[in-house]
Amino acid sequence: SAEAAPAPPPVGSVRPQLDPVPALDMPPQFCSAEERNRFHDTRYVPTVKIADANNKAAISHLDALQAQYDAKVRDRDINAANAIAADAAAFRPVADQAYAARIALLGQFDRMMAVAIAPCQTTAAK
Numbered sequence: 608s609a610e611a612a613p614a615p616p617p618v619g620s621v622r623p624q625l626d627p628v629p630a631l632d633m634p635p636q637f638c639s640a641e642e643r644n645r646f647h648d649t650r651y652v653p654t655v656k657i658a659d660a661n662n663k664a665a666i667s668h669l670d671a672l673q674a675q676y677d678a679k680v681r682d683r684d685i686n687a688a689n690a691i692a693a694d695a696a697a698f699r700p701v702a703d704q705a706y707a708a709r710i711a712l713l714g715q716f717d718r719m720m721a722v723a724i725a726p727c728q729t730t731a732a733k
Contacts, residue, residue, distance in 0.1 A: 620671050622698060623664035626657050628708045631715055638727035643719070651719055655712050662709040665702035669695060 631654045637643040672695040679688035 620668065620675065622701075623661075623668050625661040625664060625701065625705055628658045628661065629654055631712065633715075633718055633722050636723045636725050636727070638725070640724055643722065643724060647719065651715065655709075655715075658705070658709040658712050661705040665698075665705040668698065669702055672698070 629650075631650060634646070637646065672691055676688050676691040676695070679685075679691060
């Protein structure tokens with residue numbers, strides 16, 4: 608009985624699922640250092656983590672495509688190499704956007720720290 612030949616590896620690889628990066632709008636002021644710390648922990652850090660994970664996933668995907676492309680070129684499988692190159696070119700704008708989102712957050716920490724801390728008006732009845 609003849610054994611079935613192993614299936615060829617897929618051309619390209621599955622694109623990573625990137626999460627939306629929420630907008631990180633700074634408030635006009637913080638009412639206290641504790642409020643600023645809470646903003647840091649609940650808004651800034653999670654936003655940076657999402658953007659960083661997206662950027663790393665995009666880089667990893669492009670690296671995997673490059674390795675597959677190089678292997679196909681070495682094997683002289685030009686059709687597969689061209690398909691992988693097209694996949695990489697189509698993904699490049701997504702990777703560029705992930706990178707831009709991550710880079711945009713670099714200055715946000717300094718901007719957050721520069722937001723004034725001032726007593727806020729309370730509307731409590733006296």
